Amino acid sequence: MAAKTIISRPIYGTLSPQSGKHHLFIADAEGALAITDMARKAPPGFFDGAEINFIPGLEGKHIAALEALKPAQLHIAPSFASLLPRLKQTLTNAHMGLRLYLAGTEGLIGQAMQAALEAGIDHTSIETEHRGSLARRMQCVHCKGITENVTTQPALCSHCGLLLLVRDHYSRRLAAFQGVCINAEDRSEVPPMEEIFR
Amino acid sequence: MGITFRKETFRDDYTFRNSPEHIRRFPFPFNEDSYMYAVNIEPHVVGPKGSVLENLIDVDEHYVAEMQDRALVLAEDPLRCQSLPHMTLAGWDLLELLMEQQALGYPEHFTLERNGDRWRWINRPLGIDDTFTFGDTSTLPYGPMEYITRQSQGDFCILDQRDGNLWMDAGMVTTQADWSLDFDIGMNFFEWHAPVPLAHEKGIFTRALKFLTNIQQGKPARRLNWTMTINPRLDTSPENYHKWGPDRATVTPENVGQKVHLRVELQSFWRLPRSNAIVFPIRCYLIKMDELVTQPKWARRLHRVIRDLPEELATYKGLTRYRPTLVEWLSKLDDGSPTSPGFGPD
Numbered sequence: 001m002a003a004k005t006i007i008s009r010p011i012y013g014t015l016s017p018q019s020g021k022h023h024l025f026i027a028d029a030e031g032a033l034a035i036t037d038m039a040r041k042a043p044p045g046f047f048d049g050a051e052i053n054f055i056p057g058l059e060g061k062h063i064a065a066l067e068a069l070k071p072a073q074l075h076i077a078p079s080f081a082s083l084l085p086r087l088k089q090t091l092t093n094a095h096m097g098l099r100l101y102l103a104g105t106e107g108l109i110g111q112a113m114q115a116a117l118e119a120g121i122d123h124t125s126i127e128t129e130h131r132g133s134l135a136r137r138m139q140c141v142h143c144k145g146i147t148e149n150v151t152t153q154p155a156l157c158s159h160c161g162l163l164l165l166v167r168d169h170y171s172r173r174l175a176a177f178q179g180v181c182i183n184a185e186d187r188s189e190v191p192p193m194e195e196i197f198r
Numbered sequence: 199m200g201i202t203f204r205k206e207t208f209r210d211d212y213t214f215r216n217s218p219e220h221i222r223r224f225p226f227p228f229n230e231d232s233y234m235y236a237v238n239i240e241p242h243v244v245g246p247k248g249s250v251l252e253n254l255i256d257v258d259e260h261y262v263a264e265m266q267d268r269a270l271v272l273a274e275d276p277l278r279c280q281s282l283p284h285m286t287l288a289g290w291d292l293l294e295l296l297m298e299q300q301a302l303g304y305p306e307h308f309t310l311e312r313n314g315d316r317w318r319w320i321n322r323p324l325g326i327d328d329t330f331t332f333g334d335t336s337t338l339p340y341g342p343m344e345y346i347t348r349q350s351q352g353d354f355c356i357l358d359q360r361d362g363n364l365w366m367d368a369g370m371v372t373t374q375a376d377w378s379l380d381f382d383i384g385m386n387f388f389e390w391h392a393p394v395p396l397a398h399e400k401g402i403f404t405r406a407l408k409f410l411t412n413i414q415q416g417k418p419a420r421r422l423n424w425t426m427t428i429n430p431r432l433d434t435s436p437e438n439y440h441k442w443g444p445d446r447a448t449v450t451p452e453n454v455g456q457k458v459h460l461r462v463e464l465q466s467f468w469r470l471p472r473s474n475a476i477v478f479p480i481r482c483y484l485i486k487m488d489e490l491v492t493q494p495k496w497a498r499r500l501h502r503v504i505r506d507l508p509e510e511l512a513t514y515k516g517l518t519r520y521r522p523t524l525v526e527w528l529s530k531l532d533d534g535s536p537t538s539p540g541f542g543p544d
Contacts, residue, residue, distance in 0.1 A: 007398065162440060178381050180436055181439055186444070
């Protein structure tokens with residue numbers, strides 16, 4: 001299912017140090033490792049102008065590795081929702097030439113990019129690297145509710161309860177994949193739920 | 199003489215019908231006995247009298263009923279009409295285009311009077327007589343795009359042109375063939391077409407984008423697209439798929455003629471003068487099988503097209519469940535004799 005992809009599906013790269021004085025990193029869980037890997041290629045003093053916002057998640061790992069980079073600012077947040085007000089403020093007040101780096105789960109990259117787009121940053125200028133879970137954020141096309149951390153295909157909408165096909169069709173504006181009722185034509189057809197976005 | 203507007207519905211009791219004259223003018227989309235994607239774009243110029251191309255913006259006997267259906271959809275789901283903040287000027291461009299074209303083609307039904315930027319718009323079929331200041335949104339009851347597209351048949355997408363791409367940044371989409379404006383708004387040309395099978399590999403979208411970004415003011419272009427719909431439902435949105443999807447399982451050999459409809463989109467592409475955006479009207483025409491097969495050439499040809507359609511396309515167009523029933527029904531109207539070239543009936 002996930003093997004063959006479509007054009008609206010985001011493609012992630014590998015973080016690489018960009019020129020400029022101001023660097024803003026947003027990462028969750030194993031996304032920290034994308035930053036430490038990139039640090040090996042970074043010029044001396046690179047992190048003097050860097051702010052790292054990190055959401056360690058339940059396992060709480062990788063904080064020490066990020067501290068060792070000696071960024072100008074390291075902010076640890078318990079969740080993306082708790083980070084968002086600060087992130088919006090940072091983006092609103094950002095200097096021209098701020099470089100943005102997003103690393104970690106697809107949901108984190110998508111939501112941070114959504115905040116950046118709203119602040120007028122062009123998505124092609126943002127460095128991204130996917131690490132960790134393949135769990136998806138999904139918008140139910142029917143009730144418009146967002147379901148977080150979808151790992152199954154099909155998946156239940158956590159708002160209206162319809163059984164949804166999780167498509168590869170992706171909206172940067174919503175930071176979500178599209179979910180469409182999988183058995184709309186005959187509700188008695190209930191395909192098995194498989195865990196495929198891990 | 200003017201158009202006699204039908205009182206009819208596109209939901210619940212589905213009283214939609216085409217008059218015999220409207221059957222003859224139906225934009226049948228197949229000019230040969232098979233179908234595959236192509237960049238079938240041509241200049242949008244005026245066509246024969248009595249055809250849907252007689253005027254570049256077509257108004258027909260379904261106008262009033264379609265506008266009533268649109269109002270019902272918008273009341274249920276206002277997200278079907280959205281415009282990103284930078285698209286207001288393009289909305290005014292579209293208002294001008296549609297008022298000019300409708301007044302030009304149907305002076306008995308629509309009148310546009312201009313006195314500098316003070317405009318008066320009279321829409322007799324809908325009983326509207328409004329005076330407003332062009333460019334001043336506070337003088338209209340809705341934004342300019344919403345105001346005029348509540349009075350114009352077809353869906354409308356306004357595409358902003360930048361970075362060599364087209365961006366779906368505004369639209370009025372209530373009669374769509376299963377795509378969501380709310381989901382796709384803000385996407386570029388390749389992204390919003392991403393779910394379409396086969397066409398990307400054939401380079402269709404790369405060539406189409408190149409063509410569209412070069413469209414010049416005063417030289418619109420057009421193409422036809424098609425799908426099928428069970429019951430004459432205009433609102434076949436993904437938003438309501440769980441409501442209309444079950445209809446696809448209701449097709450039987452006895453009701454094919456009444457239930458199954460060919461749905462043709464006349465898509466046109468116009469450069470807008472002030473905003474440099476492209477407006478993309480998607481005008482939907484419906485015809486039930488019983489009406490379509492009154493033209494024997496169309497019956498024979500549609501049989502061959504549907505029977506031989508590649509499986510991916512049949513799936514994408516949602517025909518899978520009822521295709522065998524439809525093909526069987528159409529086969530009885532196909533004696534195997536040749537069909538004449540071209541789209542029109544014999």
